[in-house]
Amino acid sequence: MELEREEVLSAIHHCVKCKLCSITSFHPREEWLPLCPSGQFYGYQAFYAPGKMEIFRAILEGEITEPSEGLLNAVYACTVCGACYEKCKQITSVELGAPDLFEAMRHELASKGWILDVHKNIAEKIKETRNAYGEKYEYKAKSSDENADVLYYIGCTARYRVPEIADAMLEIFDKIGIKYQVMDEEWCCGSVLIRTGQVEAAKELVAHNVEEIKRSGAKTIVFTCPGCLKTFEKNYPDMGVELVHSTQFLLRQGNMNLKKEDLKAAYHDPCHLGRDLGIYEEPRAVLSEVADIKVMKREKEQAWCCGSGGGVKSAFDDFALWSATERLKEAKEAGAEALVSACPFCKRNLKEAAEKEEIEVYDVVELVNRCLER
Ligand code: SF4
Ligand code: SF4
Structure with a gap:
């Protein structure tokens, strides 16, 4: 495990199990909204961040020596979206580092062979084909200049x-x-x-x-x-x-002569882009050049995850699609005709869920390409 054992246990013991990381801030919306897709979908305490931390503690301290099916589900049916980490940090000013802890927990479990078959299969596919989907063909793309910067x-x-x-x-x-x-x-x-x-x-x-x-x-x-x-x-x-x-x-390309569309679009923050890398404003700035932005209730640090990350799409597709459907409903409620993300993983999951919802799904680069007048 990359995090030291003592570091992990110290973080876990600092969690007071208040579970406030599972809901958005009450103000300014004047309603509690769910923030943890895993806990919200499965309902059991083990699926929320404090529950997972308790499982990790019990494993590290030798109280759990065999993995039950329920334990593996609680550990792996988490999108590692980081919403719990961001919310906890806001409330407590303590950085428990939940997604890193959960990744460390998975590393610890995987090293004992406590891993889902579907994730093991992905590793085998990658070994064979060097891509996560086990595809044998190549996507056709050629450099326009082999010495380009x-x-x-x-x-x-x-x-x-x-x-x-x-x-x-x-x-x-x-x-x-x-x-x-x-x-x-x-x-x-x-x-x-x-x-x-x-x-x-x-x-x-x-x-x-x-x-x-x-x-x-x-x-x-x-x-x-x-x-x-x-x-x-x-x-x-x-x-x-x-x-x-x-x-x-x-x-940073400046004025690209984009022809703005008559489209009301909500922007969905991908977890890895927003919470993990702090990139919130650039996608919004680009999107505002091509569409009218509608603001959803849960955005930026408190964005609702699309449901596909952390190996969830491959192992728990019903959960992934439920999470995406919740997001699509939120976008429609905000008055959006399209939900736009900046991540192929989000696009894929949201698009699949959108088959049953009347709303378009795009990546921001698709809209930019459509609006480029050249
Ligand atoms: S992770 Fe933070 S917000 Fe969540 S239960 Fe623990 S102390 Fe509370
Ligand atoms: S990382 Fe996301 S899905 Fe996992 S426990 Fe935290 S809020 Fe829930």
Whole structure:
């Protein structure tokens, strides 16, 4: 475990089990709104942050020696969204570091072999195909200039599940005249392995990608996937290159002659982009250039998670889709015709849930591409 045992136990003992991390601030909405998707969906104490901490303590102190099915579900049916961490920090001014603790817990469990088969299968697929979906074909993308300073790291989800996001980003580069590279052999960044506790299995992927990126000579890496960006920021060695999210990159292009659409759109904060990396304003600034923004009740630090992160989409799809449906309802309630995110993982899950809801779902780069007058 990367966090030391004493560090973990100290954090766990500082949790007073008040459970205030499971609801948003009362003011200014004058209603309590749920914040923890896992606890809200499953209902049992073990699924809320303090319950998970208690499970981790009992494992570390040797009170739990065998994993029951219920224990594995409580540990892995958590999107590691970080809402509990942010809320606890606001209330207590103490940083218990919940998502890191939960990842450390998964690492500890995985090292004992206490892991879900579906997550083990993902590791096997990655070993075989170097992508998280086990796909044998390649997403077709070519560098526009093999010596370009900008490299677009596409990521498994945009390559194999929501290629419209990668297509849009590449078209934007072409339309605004940015030369770019894509990697000849882009391997999974390792995020899903690290989030599900399989940290050792990610090491080979990290080493390969670092080598390829160094060889590319790129100075800036652009990501449309916040999960990949977070992994590069927090789990990769410093490569001396700049790491930016697509919305940060687009914002710094200045006036792109965007033709604003007549569209009311709510912005959904991806957890890895917002709470994990503190990028809240840039996506909103870009979105405001192409649509009219409608504000939802739970936003920024207190945003409701789309439900797909932390290995939840692959293992607990009913829970993932329920969480997404809650978000779509919130967007409609805010008067939005579209829910726009900045993450392929969010887009995929929200879009799937939107089949039953009357609302459009986009990634912000898709709208920008549509509104570019070139
Ligand atoms: S994590 Fe923080 S807010 Fe949540 S129960 Fe513990 S002390 Fe309370
Ligand atoms: S990380 Fe998110 S889903 Fe997990 S316990 Fe915290 S608020 Fe709940």
